[in-house]
Amino acid sequence: MAENEEVSQLGAPATGLFDTTRIAYIKPTPANEARKLGILPPGIEIPDDTKLFVLRSGDGRVLGFTDAWESAWGAALQNELTPMRVH
Numbered sequence: 001m002a003e004n005e006e007v008s009q010l011g012a013p014a015t016g017l018f019d020t021t022r023i024a025y026i027k028p029t030p031a032n033e034a035r036k037l038g039i040l041p042p043g044i045e046i047p048d049d050t051k052l053f054v055l056r057s058g059d060g061r062v063l064g065f066t067d068a069w070e071s072a073w074g075a076a077l078q079n080e081l082t083p084m085r086v087h
Contacts, residue, residue: 023058024081026072029065039065055083 032048034040039054039062046052053072055063063079066072076083 021058022081023084024063024076024079025056025058025084025086026069026076027054027056027086028052028069029054034065056086057081 029037029039029052030048031040031046031050031052034052034054035046035048039052040046050067052065052067053069054065055072055075057063064072064075066075073083
């Protein structure tokens, strides 16, 4: 280990604990808001009050959306991402 490399309480290098490029966020979003943000493609008919779960990359890009939280979680895991909830 290099002299200037920090060590966390767990013994792992502090710089390698989390790969932030592999984190995905699941955010509940009403359909009307998703429509305004351009997340819903034109022509998809969903009632405005439908709760969608938008999966976003760590840098904020939309990766997908679904009407079930479990589906968003599963999609993140299938793509080797670490899912996180956003309230």
